[in-house]
Amino acid sequence: MLPISTPLPSETSTEDPIASLRDLLERSRTPPRQEPKATPSPTSERPRSLLGEVIDTHHSELPGYVFVRWSAGSEQVARWLECVRTVVPQRGDRVLLDQPANWPEALVVAMLEPPCPGAIQPPPSEASQTITVPSGQCVRIADARGNSLIEVQGSSQGPVVRLIGDDVDLLVDGKLRLRAEAIELRGGRGGVDIRTDAETVVRGRFIRLN
Structure with a gap:
């Protein structure tokens, strides 16, 4: 009888060919890993x-x-x-x-700096009209009976608007705003009466009462 050849130790393989084939197929199905895209930072705006x-x-x-x-x-x-x-x-x-x-x-x-008194103003629109008041005179608005309501005249300190009448009401459906660099309110012997149905708020960096 012929002797049976025994494989050398270096030729001995312990890998399962079926498992190796299965791993190869799994790798071919798995898509390559993608790096996450960079999200734009708010600082790039x-x-x-x-x-x-x-x-x-x-x-x-x-x-x-x-x-x-x-x-x-x-x-x-x-x-x-x-x-x-x-x-x-x-x-x-x-x-x-x-x-x-x-x-x-x-x-x-x-x-921004406020407009200077002598600054060039934009030209009036075609629909507006300008009334020139001579020095020392005024413009007066009266009702149908001839009773004076409002007078407007110029002075060295600026325009003066006078509401003629013992009692005057300023009625506004919404909010009334008074804007100026400084606001001064003066009341005579009749006093000052402030009334409201809501909350009263006084705001200022410094509030002096006397």
């Missing part, structure tokens, strides 16, 4: 500058913030925004808003 108007200057919980309104296309936007340290606007001021690239909201960075 382009900064922009806007022009707004200050509506309110006092926030009970956010000192240094003012309430600003501006136009965004066809819409009106109003928000509380923080001011830079050197900018202290007042109500009615026009302010410049700038949004840094790494900040989620705009900042109030500057104020």
